[in-house]
Amino acid sequence: MGKFLLGVIIGLILLPLVVYVYFAKGIAPVATAAPSMPFEKMFASMALHARLDREVPKTVPIQPDEANLTAGAQVYKEHCAVCHGVPGAPQTAIAKGMFPVPPKLMEGKGVTDDEPGETYWKVSGGIRMTGMPGFSTSLSTTQMWQVSLVCANADKLPAAAKEKLVAADLSQVPPKAETTK
């Protein structure tokens, strides 16, 4: 009985109190340069993967042909390159200052091993509290699929699509005034 009561006291009072003090007293990391919170990565990735399992579209409505990949590369250059980079260019100041740091999507493995549907889901809805924006209100469904196919095929893009990325000067990427729906 004594042990049971102790368990209840720890569970109901002590633990919430410790969590409260951790946040209320400013012990929790806030700056992007600060290290992760205990269990932050674990819970964030658990929540993301549970959601992905339920919601990722299983079929891709467009073909990964040259026209779609070239159009997707243009979308990538305008909306993604500043954070996720282009081949051969150094990481931008914006990307360097983020937490978590945006992964390179056009060099190395990127997300070439993810289903395009998973990337589409992330592009459409964004990833909360990471800086990864959701584009569902600023890009059309087709544009989001096109750029998702570019990410999925980053290691085998046709020359026309590659050209758009290689030519991208990230300091010149204009914030686009409006995007066609």
Ligand code: HEC
């Ligand atoms: C303002 C910076 C920013 C922009 C712009 C941005 N992203 Fe991201 N993106 C991030 C960050 C930060 C992450 C890492 C999230 C995480 O660690 O969970 C991320 C994650 C991702 C992931 C998941 C990567 C993985 O390894 O699972 C994909 C895919 C992605 N972004 C695609 C895109 C595409 C496509 C665009 C353009 C339409 C884009 N992002 C624009 C910051 C950005």
